[in-house]
Amino acid sequence: MPGFLLTWNPAIGDQGDNWSDDDLVKKLISPFRRKGEIFLDWRTAAPRKMQIGDQVFLLKQGPRPKGIFGIGVVAKQAEREPDDPARFRVRVQITKLVNPVKGEFLAGEMALTDMIGKLLVGARFSGRSIPEDRLKRLNKYLAKG
16 A cells, blocks of 8 residues: 655645644644544645555654654545646545644654655655555554654
C-alpha cells in the first residue's frame, strides 16, 4: 500500500491547507477529539497517484518543531478545485492525530529524517510519495508508539 505526505506549514498562513495554528485546532484537532476520526479534503500535487486506501501522513513543516502529526487513508479520489481547476484536493480519513501546535508528534523531525530522508521531510508540496522501503520503516516506527 503506497504512502503519501500531506504537508501543513503554519508559516505560510491561510493559503491552501496552511491554516494558522488556531484554525488547525478549530478545524482539525477539536473535531477529531470529539469524533475519533475526521474526513477532510486536502490539497495535493499528485492527484493521479493517490488511490483510495493509500496511506497518508500529515507533516508539519515550517518553523520547528516539525514532524508527523496525523495518519490516515485516502477515502475518495482527488478532484479539481471548483474555483481553481489547476489544483486538486483529495478526501482523506484521519484516524490518528496529535496536536502539533502543542509540540506533539507521532514522529519528530530527527527520527523522521532518519527513516524517510531529509529530502522528503522538506517536501515543498502535498502528495509526495514515500518509497516502499522508507514507508516500511516509518510504519514500523509508528506501530511502536
